[in-house]
Amino acid sequence: MGERVAWIGLGVMGYPMAGYLQKAGHEVTVYNRTGAKAEKWAAEHDGKHAPTPKEAVKDADFVFACVGNDDDLREVVIGSDGAFHGMKKGAVFVDHTTASANVARELHAKGAELGIAFIDAPVSGGQAGAENGVLTVMVGGDEDAYARAEPLIDCYARMCRLLGPSGAGQLTKMVNQICIAGLVQGLSEGIHFGKKAGLDMAAVIDVISKGAAQSWQMENRYETMIDGEFDFGFAVDWMRKDLDICLAEARRTGAHLPVAALVDQFYSEVQKMGGNRWDTSSLIALLDRD
Structure with missing residues (x-):
């Protein structure tokens, strides 16, 4: 028997993730700030939609959310029509938003x-990971709640793990974004250097991707970086939002993030070039613009 599920937020991530739950046999009711998208999802997936989070979560055993930021999350959870005003006792709220x-x-x-x-459960894997059901999910919260939610999360994840108490999932996502920021800058500089040196960069990447320099970013982004194409994937605006969260947490804990802070400034320059919605690999555009 499927579970009664509510899903809040149908962006590029939430839309396919909710679809995987419906496909797995769960009874899913969705809410989205733009109601037309909720209607479209319901028609496409033979599900239901509701006009407010409060109404969407009625009788749900599990509620999932994937929205924009802290303020958006508070609004859909504890706002006047928020989910907590309609959820029953004993239900589990799974938050996939990247937030603080x-x-x-x-x-x-x-x-x-x-x-x-x-439970806080931010994800990594981007739009492609959501569409293909192979996301990595980092979770913070209570063990019993996680154990109940894990089988549903597995519908769209290839890796899911409880990493500690409440907040641990978000802190782990910060580590993820810090690592990616420095890595993409290094990859951008390497490709830029190789092009200036007259190397066949496709051949170079084919060789070095088999060694210690290998990374997901290298294997999945090098071709478009070489060609200067950035019209897909995780947007610069979103990465700056995430890095802002990382830097704020670092100030609170006393951690030192000089590279992350520098790359954040590089991304601000990409935004000035009009690259707000470019993929994060567009850091190379700053180096190639001369």
């Missing part, structure tokens, strides 16, 4: 007061 650890802890505590479990 503070808001995760805040909503976990609020949920506990209401008898609702809240």
Whole structure:
């Protein structure tokens, strides 16, 4: 028997993720700020849609969210028509938004007061990972809530792990974004250098990707980086939002992130070039613009 599920937020990630739950036999009701998209999803997946989060979560055993930022998350959870006003006791709220650890802890505590479990579960893998059902999910929260939610998360994930108490999922996603930021800058500089030196960069990448320099970014982005094409994938605006979260947390904990801070400034230059929606691999555009 499938579970009764509500899904809040149908962006490029949430839309296919909710579809995997419906495909797996769960009874899914969706809410999206733009109602037309919720109607489209419901028609496409033979599901249901509701006009507010509060109405979407009625009788749901599990509620999932994937929205933009801390403020968006608070609005759909504890706003006037938020999910917590309609969820039943014992239900589990799974938040896939990339947000701060503070808001995760805040909503976990609020949920506990209401008898609702809240786990923070940001994802990595981008739009392609969501569409292909192979996301990596990093979770913070209580073990029993995670154990209940894991079989549903597995519908669209290839890796899912509980990493600690509330906030641990968001902190792990910060580590992920910090690592990616430095890596993409290094890859951009390497490709830029090779092109200036007159090397056949496709051949170069074919060789070095078999050695210690190998990375997901190298194997999946080198061709478009060489060609100067950035019209897909994880957008610069989104990466700057994530790096802002990382840098704020670093200030709070006393961690030093000189490379992440520098790359964040490089991304601000990409935005000035009109690259707000370019893929994050567009860092190379700053080097190649001369």
